[in-house]
Amino acid sequence: MTTFKDSSTSTTHESRSAHDSSRKMTLAEIFESLVGGNLSIRITAYDGSSAGPADAEYGLNLKTSRGTTYLVTAPGDLGLARAYVSGDLELIGAHPGDPYHALRALAADLEFKRPSPLTLAQIARSLGIEHFKPIAPPPQEALPRWRRFAEGLRHSRSRDAEVIHYHYDVSNTFYEWVLGPSMTYTCALYPDLEASLETAQENKYRLIFEKLRLKPGDRLLDIGCGWGGMVRYAARRGVKVIGATLSKEQAEWAQQAIIDEGLSDLAEVRHSDYRDITETGFDAVSSIGLTEHIGVSNYPAYFTFMRDRLRVGGMLLNHCITRPDNGKSGRAGSFIDRYVFPDGELTGSGKIISKLQDIGGMEVIHEENIRDHYAMTLRDWNRNLVEHWDEAVAEVGDGTARLWGLYMAGCRIGFERDIVQLHHVLATKLDDKGRNDLPLRPWWQP
Template identity: 70%
Template sequence: MTTFKDSKSQDKLSIAEILETLSDGMLPLRFTAYDGSTAGPEDADYGLHLKSTRGTTYLATAPGDLGMARAYVSGDLEAEGVHPGDPYEILRIMGDELHLKRPSALTLASITRSLGWDLLRPIAPPPQEHLPRWRRVAEGLRHSKTRDAEVIHHHYDVSNTFYEYVLGPSMTYTCAAYDNAEQTLEEAQENKYRLVFEKLGLQKGDRLLDIGCGWGSMVRYAARRGVKVIGVTLSREQADWAQKAIEDEGLADLAQVRFSDYRDVAETGFDAVSSIGLTEHIGVGNYPAYFEFLKGKLREGGRLLNHCITRPDNRSSAKAGGFIDRYVFPDGELTGSGRIISEIQNVGLEVRHEENLREHYALTLAGWCQNLVDNWDACVAEVGEGTARVWGLYMAGSRLGFERNVVQLHQVLAVKLGPKGEAHVPLRPWWKA
């Protein structure tokens, strides 16, 4: 039952009463607010505490995930019972059991009168937030080289040290491949690179192009096995880190990582191309040109492995939601695996195999969240609490999305056929699953 402290007018709704009104009183967690009002079960394991009027403004002026994110990232909304590096449990409960309804005109008027116009005037978002889509035109056209470079910089050039804390020794920011749920994150990431390497059929002396190579983990994995590799990334910090790691391992005669747009790679005739976690940044409308470009990099019989996050269907909007677009992957777009396969086929590549690693990404994200929790103080010292909160919220929410089949992760293997349809692949899958 809602309680009041220092309430000056019974005609106005308290913050807790507003929440109860929007949820029909069915709150699965404890809620407390700066005005002294409370709602929800007192013995709940998890709760939310709204600390300030600024948090109310964020919630009221951007209803949905963006407003919640603003209030949480700024520290105005606290999740109780969970660590800020892994708010998974509270997100799970809110996603499964908290059902907010659209208010009637009468209810909306009552809420507006209760909050007052001062709290309903939009204010500047937290500094971690990127510009809205319509204001990014100064960075160039959507998915132009200049704008792609800027949005990649926003996400990936946070701090290599921060990523070392969160990702672990593999420095791998893509879905791992687990043999079983008991495997460690590092074992599963090594297994993922082994899986990609074997699917591509790479042998000593072969040439691999790894686009969107991140910190070069696939580049170094292949080079250690005698493959000649070029990796490219739009993040200068990633390229510098990766090139130093190559040199430290004595692999410079076989591997290099360039700070470059993949479209600027001039070399051709590669035995294989790997694209691990890049397609999400390409833009669905650019898929034909993207896959045509990759096809042009391959020799006849060469193979492409495309590894990316997808929608569970091919009908949903490709654009990301407000929180993901503003705080995580500006300009990111997702579509279904069917669309990706069709586009690969449409440029003349033959799809030989595809698989969904959805549950594997949920396990991967749980591992990253645990790393963030374990290294929380160091992460906050490195990038600030607001940025650390963004990452905890994003990774925990993404884990839930993969578990609930809101998003998936697909690997698609394709081959560039010879003039008479020669695929040059074994009759049956040749890799260890």
């Protein structure tokens, strides 16, 4: 969630109280000195202090001493997330299930700055040294990268299984409330601005099905299949499908849904690492929302696996979140890495295409960016969480429910501001003479 700006340079604009080094600062003044003046939001704190306009629509309320420690020991997104998830920091004017509008106002206002030595000394004197001693983070937080080696090397099978368990095995019931009946945790495709989430998810599967040129009797491999949405969509249309997911809860839910729909003769979902799929000769391979977990350095092996599972002339579709450029580090920021997708990595669509081309034997046919649709998808997931807030809190706890509201609303802002994108990359497996047998122009409906 890259919604707040961060600056590594000192600012010449300090809070008015920072100039009087002999006076202790209030908590609101400390916060103001860290984020700059001219606030359009309201800041209040448990010591009774405040800053910013009194009539502001949105604000931050620091409720506890523990929240102060979180903010001081991890300045920026991570400290804010710790204080918010633990309930020590409130977003005023927002429902915790959908804090989008408040976050958007805060993202425009907060620019974390490194205090001058004089201001830092005054902050330390005002707070007391005890607030600079790190404390245990909320239980929802994953270990930092450097402490995950007990789970294996980054993107090893054991560690991948652990991080997938962390995010996806929260509670199938919780996911049903947030995702809706489709149980689809990937970007939908809205045929129009008024379409429902369910219509948009069905439309997404329809588009992928058509891009892959699937027809009754074909064989599809869907890796990272989640709760089996694509698996069941294709099976209903006579396609034989194998899906694979590292989440035990997803696999159990998907297998039961396959049985309930009478699709067992055509479809199965395995609780399995995709690399353990040995079958070959598939007419198509789809990867919908898995690439983010693979690791950029593993792309050659990842795309080689998919190529080797296809027959000549078979189709490959890769659907994943991307960055708008190809040069920056792929690693996620602290908040996303600790609270959402541990070990997740993103890169630009250009790097994805080049890595796919470089393995040989595959031709990229088409790519498109549908990032606006993901902002709309997240909007609808937040709306679902608000509608089921009490049940969600009872199921997973207040902290986890607050985390999901924060994460989805923050990511919505990211897609709206082109901080992240969502790309489809479509390719085909060539014969040994470099030929394909595809139509001259796109054969699917947008």
